[in-house]
Amino acid sequence: MHAVLPVAKPIRELHDLRPSDLGPGILASTEPVVLRGLVAAWPMVAAACASADAADAYLRRFYRDATVNAMLGPPEIDGRFFYNENLDGFNFAPVRVRLDKVLDELGRYRGVEHQPAIYVGSTTIDTCLPGFHDENRIDLGGRDALGSIWIGNRTRIAAHYDLPDNLACVVAGRRRFTLFPPQQVSNLYIGPLDLTPAGQAISLVDFLQPDLERFPRFALAMEHALAVDLAPGDALFIPSMWWHHIQALEDFNVLVNYWWRQSPDYMDTPMNALMHALMSVRDLPPEQRKAWQALFRHYVFEADEDTFAHIPPAARRALAPMDGDSVRSIRAQLLKRMNR
Structure with a gap:
């Protein structure tokens, strides 16, 4: 038509x-x-x-x-x-x-x-x-x-x-x-x-x-x-x-x-996160998907200083603002987990 x-x-x-x-x-x-x-x-x-x-x-x-x-x-x-x-x-x-x-x-x-x-x-x-x-x-x-x-x-x-x-x-x-x-x-x-x-x-x-x-x-x-x-x-x-x-x-x-790009060079393309979410989140049971939706909102899409204010700065690790070293550390952890 x-x-x-x-x-x-x-x-x-x-x-x-x-x-x-x-x-x-x-x-x-x-x-x-x-x-x-x-x-x-x-x-x-x-x-x-x-x-x-x-x-x-x-x-x-x-x-x-x-x-x-x-x-x-x-x-x-x-x-x-x-x-x-x-x-x-x-x-x-x-x-x-x-x-x-x-x-x-x-x-x-x-x-x-x-x-x-x-x-x-x-x-x-x-x-x-x-x-x-x-x-x-x-x-x-x-x-x-x-x-x-x-x-x-x-x-x-x-x-x-x-x-x-x-x-x-x-x-x-x-x-x-x-x-x-x-x-x-x-x-x-x-x-x-x-x-x-x-x-x-x-x-x-x-x-x-x-x-x-x-x-x-x-x-x-x-x-x-x-x-x-x-x-x-x-x-x-x-x-x-x-x-x-x-x-x-x-x-x-x-x-x-x-x-x-307006983001630093060390940041991965978000497409990698999307493909990983398709693999690990999309096909979960509906209630589990809702739970992960809440987690993503909290830690990613609606994150601000209040998200981690209750954690001492030295202990925030992956929740702290990202830099080249922290991104490399997280990437290494992900690769190790995915290659098991």
Whole structure:
């Protein structure tokens, strides 16, 4: 069943900012923010505004015989990188290939109506295009950010979340972003956690043809959706854990993004805790699950100084504020227990 869905709301926009103007009001926001024209002065953007061929040539200036991970799909998938019909595999082939060969293929199909889907995702810029950042600079306030580049044609990346905060800068082509707050997870019909197209669990809903008979609660998710179309030079700040669907709208699209975490490096990814909870908590009898729910609220989700105030500081051990040494100690204990 295909029905008319609620229209996604616009995202708050800021204008006339430069790459040196970013501060904690933006980079530590818990809501998405559109930054129109943030990187419009980048030479990469100027090349892309001239033509796709000029953007291609600009990227090749920095290429140094690097290979990248690419995803290749037949024209029949209409750019949507997804599962196969049984959800036990995928509708595309992952390949390891030279970046210049990917650019060659994108150029060969430019203007062709039914193109194969070609996508290079999450490739570290300093590895594959050394020197790019020297000409295309941004000030992230000293954050230890990972700069990555994403290159492809008319592709669709299913809604997913990322743990780090994300500043996504469109530098060639146009992209449409549809965002959902983390609380909409139950309305997005998330697929397997341990078999994913690119490392993150994704929504099974086809955003261009949503089947509300199979996924009826997606209509509820759309009541909370935010959306924006970005042109070359525009950027979007996506806070940690916000679901985002990305559609590239032209034959040649390039995005540069920066990821960073607000937590210390020694902290594990919470996904490890989730997988461990699935293994050890989810299938307990209902009353035991409720008991563990109370414990998790007390020690994790609602923890404050009162949680351990009755214990002398020297005796708090795992209940004390975490640091690198305490995390390593706990990790060692967990590994010992799990390997029995």
